[in-house]
Amino acid sequence: xxxxxxxxxxxxxxxxxxxxxxxxxxxxxxxxxxxxxxxxxxxxxxxxxxxxxxxxxxxxxxxxxxxxxxxxxxxxxxxxxxxxxxxxxxxxxxxxxxxxxxxxxxxxxxxxxxxxxxxxxxxxxxxxxxxxxxxxxxxxxxxxxxxxxxxxxxxxxxxxxxxxxxxxxxxxxxxxxxxxxxxxxxxxxxxxxxxxxxxxxxxxxxxxxxxxxxxxxxxxxxxxxxxxxxxxxxxxxxxxxxxxxxxxxxxxxxxxxxxxxxxxxxxxxxxxxxxxxxxxxxxxxxxxxxxxxxxxxxxxxxxxxxxxxxxxxxxxxxxxxxxxxxxxxxxxxxxxxxxxxxxxxxxxxxxxxxxxxxxxxxxxxxxxxxxxxxxxxxxxxxxxxxxxxxxxxxxxxxxxxxxxxxxxxxxxxxxxxxxxxxxxxxxxxxxxxxxxxxxxxxxxxxxxxxxxxxxxxxxxxxxxxxxxxxxxxxxxxxxxxxxxxxxxxxxxxxxxxxxxxxxxx
Numbered sequence: 252x253x254x255x256x257x258x259x260x261x262x263x264x265x266x267x268x269x270x271x272x273x274x275x276x277x278x279x280x281x282x283x284x285x286x287x288x289x290x291x292x293x294x295x296x297x298x299x300x301x302x303x304x305x306x307x308x309x310x311x312x313x314x315x316x317x318x319x320x321x322x323x324x325x326x327x328x329x330x331x332x333x334x335x336x337x338x339x340x341x342x343x344x345x346x347x348x349x350x351x352x353x354x355x356x357x358x359x360x361x362x363x364x365x366x367x368x369x370x371x372x373x374x375x376x377x378x379x380x381x382x383x384x385x386x387x388x389x390x391x392x393x394x395x396x397x398x399x400x401x402x403x404x405x406x407x408x409x410x411x412x413x414x415x416x417x418x419x420x421x422x423x424x425x426x427x428x429x430x431x432x433x434x435x436x437x438x439x440x441x442x443x444x445x446x447x448x449x450x451x452x453x454x455x456x457x458x459x460x461x462x463x464x465x466x467x468x469x470x471x472x473x474x475x476x477x478x479x480x481x482x483x484x485x486x487x488x489x490x491x492x493x494x495x496x497x498x499x500x501x502x503x504x505x506x507x508x509x510x511x512x513x514x515x516x517x518x519x520x521x522x523x524x525x526x527x528x529x530x531x532x533x534x535x536x537x538x539x540x541x542x543x544x545x546x547x548x549x550x551x552x553x554x555x556x557x558x559x560x561x562x563x564x565x566x567x568x569x570x571x572x573x574x575x576x577x578x579x580x581x582x583x584x585x586x587x588x589x590x591x592x593x594x595x596x597x598x599x600x601x602x603x604x605x606x607x608x609x610x611x612x613x614x615x616x617x618x619x620x621x622x623x624x625x626x627x628x629x630x631x632x633x634x635x636x637x638x639x640x641x642x643x644x645x646x647x648x649x650x651x652x653x654x655x656x657x658x659x660x661x662x663x664x665x666x667x668x669x670x671x672x673x674x675x676x677x678x679x680x681x682x683x684x685x686x687x688x689x690x691x692x693x694x695x696x697x698x699x700x701x702x703x704x705x706x707x708x709x710x711x712x713x714x715x716x717x718x719x720x721x722x723x724x725x726x727x728x729x730x731x732x733x734x735x736x737x738x739x740x741x742x743x744x745x746x747x748x749x750x751x752x753x754x755x756x
Contacts, residue, residue, distance in 0.1 A: 274398040275330035278304055280338065281392035282311055282326070288318045288342065289355045289381035297345035298355060300389065304338045305331045313345045330398065332410075333554060334439065336465045336483045337361055342377060342389065356382030360393055363436060363465050363483065367395055397439075404441050407464055410553070411443060415545045419444060426722075430461060434468050434481050443550065446543040447681055447689055447720065449660070450478070451504070451533040452522055454633060455643055457662050457681055457692075459720065460534060460543070462550055467507075469520055469534075474664050474677050482514035484554035488529065492544060503540055505547065507532045536660055536681075538689050588694045593738040594713035598745060602673060602701040604752050605709045608744070609665060609676060611642075614751055621747050622740060623648060624659070632665065639666040648685075657685035673700035673709070679718075687729060692718040693737060713741045 280302055288298050298320050300311040307328050314320035338360040343352035356377025360370065370393040377387040397403050408419050422430075422442045430442040443462045449455040450469055456478060458471025468481030486509045493504040509530045521530040537543045598605060607614040611629045619627045624646040632640040644661040660681045665674050678695040682688035694716040702708045715737050717730055 275332050275403065276334050276395065276397045277330055278328040278335060278338070279394045280309070280326045280328075282322045282324050283390040283392065284322060285320045285342065285387070285389045286318075287385045287387045288320060289344075289385045289387055290318060291344040291346065291353050291355070296355065298342055299345060299352075301341045301343065302326060302338060303341070304328055304335050305333055307331075315345075334362075334397075334464050335395065336363055336485055336554070338393065340375060340377075340389065340391075342382070342387070354379065354381075356387045358389075360391070361483075362395060363440065363481075365437070367393075367437060367439075370394075407441075408443070411546070411549055415542070415549050419546075430463070433470050433479060434461070434466070436463075436466070440465060444542075444546050446546075447536075447538050447683075448534045448543070449536040450520060451498075451535050452520070454635070454641055455535065455662070457536075457660065457679055462546055464550070465554070467547070467550070473662060473679055478520065480517035480520040482509060482517045484551050486510055486513035487551055490548065490551060493533075502536055503544075504533055504535045505537075505544060507534070538681075538683050588716035588718045590694065590696060590714040590716040591734065592712065593715050593734065594711065594741045594745070596745070597702065597706070597708045597710050598749055599706075599708045600749060600752055601703065601707055602699070602709055605699055605711070605748070606674060608748050609663070609674075614748070618744060618747050618751060619646065622744050635664070639664060657688060658683040668698065668700060671700055672703070673698065675699075687723070687725070690719065690721045690723055690729065691733070692720065693733065694718055695737075695741075711745060715741075 282300055282302075285298060285300075288296055290296050295316050295318055297313050297315045298317070299313040300322070302309045305328075309326035309328065311322055311324055311326075314322065340358045340360065341354065342356045344355050346352055356379045358375050358377050360373075360375065362370075370391070372392055374388045374390050377383075377389065381387070399406065404421060408421055412419050427441050430436070430445075431438060431440055440463050443464065445459050445461045447457075448460050449457050450471070456471055456473060458469055458473070458478065461468045461470065461481075466481040466483055467487075468479065470479040471477070487507055488510045489508040491506040491508070493506055495503050508525070509532075511528045514530050517532075518524075518530060520532060522533040523531050525531055608618060609615065611631065615629070616627055625648070627644075627646040629644045630642045632642045635641045641662065641664045644659075644663060646659050648657045648659070660683070661678055663676060663678045665676050667673070668675055676695075676697040676699070678693075678697075680693040680695070682691070682693070696714045698710075698712045700710045702710055715734060717733060719726065723729070
């Protein structure tokens with residue numbers, strides 16, 4: 252193995268303050284000093300620093316016999332096409348010209364999670380047993396910029412279009428700002444694409460997957476509970492496409508496996524931790540699976556794969572032709588859903604009879620079929636927290652509901668009414684295979700209150716809201732049509748349920 256000393260010697264005096272070559276993302280690192288560097292032996296240490304970013308390596312000079320080194324050296328990385336995610340900082344102790352150097356500490360400067368202004372003068376704490384025991388730190392000044400301004404965004408989109416085989420719309424500054432706000436990203440991060448899907452953990456969670464040059468993130472605001480996380484493309488070790496199954500509701504899934512010890516901030520979204528200590532994330536029920544899969548693979552290929560792995564992927568995908576775009580509007584992201592009452596009535600059924608509409612039995616299936624919900628299926632209720640239960644419902648529109656045979660994926664939660672005798676049913680519906688169905692989700696809230704002993708009846712109130720996923724100039728038209736349809740659907744559903752329990756003549 253080539254020693255760190257030989258590498259440092261080749262670099263010494265050759266990359267200190269040299270102007271970077273080319274145009275794109277420019278990274279400049281000033282290494283000022285170190286403090287409390289761990290000693291290698293009783294005589295101290297001879298430390299030097301190795302910086303690595305996007306495949307480029309820069310190495311400092313060696314400072315002999317000191318635990319408080321003063322470097323005052325500048326390193327400029329050649330321009331990079333890909334915006335850098337991480338600058339790796341490794342501090343070594345020189346052991347001699349023919350021996351491997353001792354790792355004294357390691358750290359990473361994460362450009363996605365850091366404010367660039369804060370990096371202009373930062374003490375970086377080192378990790379590792381030796382470094383942590385001594386509280387070792389290095390003093391850096393890090394500057395990142397690009398020479399192409401906003402043009403670099405267009406160039407990146409053009410590059411991804413060639414990889415994916417489809418047109419990718421450049422998102423507006425407002426859309427990018429909303430995306431950055433969701434995940435707390437720096438202003439230079441821009442959205443490439445986003446897709447409606449389900450995150451599979453113990454239960455499926457409906458949400459949206461966001462893809463940018465440096466991260467892949469998931470976000471949902473379901474029943475007021477927000478789930479969000481992201482990890483870097485470089486964190487990913489493998490991406491697998493899983494065949495359709497009953498658990499994936501008949502569609503293929505994407506399994507993303509991270510490298511050991513990576514993406515720990517996103518652990519809450521992982522399906523599992525495998526025997527090798529790697530986090531595994533499972534995404535299902537994409538509206539346009541081919542588009543999502545090809546975009547994910549293209550971005551991963553651009554960021555994290557070796558040349559050999561890239562060539563292998565190109566060969567595997569060579570038979571795949573161009574695909575159609577799922578998204579043509581802009582993601583909105585942070586708007587709260589405004590609910591409107593569409594139904595309120597006293598229904599002459601006791602609470603147990605009325606709740607059969609949500610119990611997965613024959614009454615529910617008969618009612619939903621008569622309403623126009625075909626191939627209806629519902630999972631069992633599972634507890635998600637105290638007194639709150641959740642399940643998944645899937646069906647297709649029948650001709651008496653819609654002329655489109657749209658696919659419906661619904662997440663329902665039920666919980667008892669506070670200080671009352673009854674239930675609250677909350678529901679979020681994703682509409683697929685319907686024109687512009689990917690622009691919105693439907694939110695329902697049913698409050699069912701037992702009026703006994705005053706009356707053998709239940710007071711039912713239904714509220715509906717639209718969660719806009721993307722902008723469109725036709726929002727009012729879509730909203731008017733959707734609200735009219737669901738209002739009629741709700742009224743019909745409870746009317747049929749009432750008839751189910753009427754005495755047979």
